[in-house]
């Protein structure tokens with residue numbers, strides 16, 4: 001059975017009490033097996049959530065980090081700080097960070113390298129705007145983002161990278177890409193990875209789809225040849241719906 005990774009990106013949501021309640025509800029129901037469940041939480045909740053998740057089938061991710069280990073970067077959090085508290089994954093280059101916080105392909109690459117240098121697994125986000133899709137630029141944009149993010153990584157590191165294809169026009173809008181369209185971009189993304197590494201390596205890379213994923217559409221998305229999981233925003237906030245999404249991976 002192929003490996004499936006369902007990651008819930010909470011974005012800037014939940015108090016500590018709400019985050020803890022979520023973990024208490026989800027941990028006993030997380031199925032494990034071929035399906036990995038990851039909760040991407042705000043920085044301030046990470047120590048408590050890592051503690052709760054110990055020995056369970058739920059992993060805890062940060063939603064961003066700096067690429068330097070330490071220094072005069074007011075307000076930032078380093079990879080060393082994340083590994084020190086037991087975080088295992090980190091989301092890098094989410095479109096909201098690219099749009100609102102001047103994240104660039106270059107900083108995404110620096111952060112991806114820093115993640116591996118510190119034993120963190122990066123979830124690298126890529127995706128096109130509606131204008132780019134309508135101008136038939138989707139693969140130029142997504143392929144370019146993927147190549148730049150992975151530049152300078154070893155084959156082994158590429159194998160371990162999780163790519164999240166999130167068309168920007170489908171995020172938080174209720175508009176999901178059709179599963180065929182999403183699969184087409186994921187398949188072409190795998191080809192781009194094969195070109196810079198090899199087919200064998202590209203086949204092992206987990207490529208997630210993200211953008212209005214919910215229990216009602218997860219089965220169809222996961223039934224596609226090149227979609228190995230999902231990065232979920234809104235529908236990851238409620239324990240019941242997150243558990244349903246994770247269970248879909250085991251089918």
Ligand SMILES: O=C(CO)COP(=O)(O)O
Pocket residue numbers: 009094166170171172173174210211212213231232233234235
């Ligand atoms: O941005 C996303 C996950 O990172 C997707 O968000 P929604 O699932 O709310 O569309």
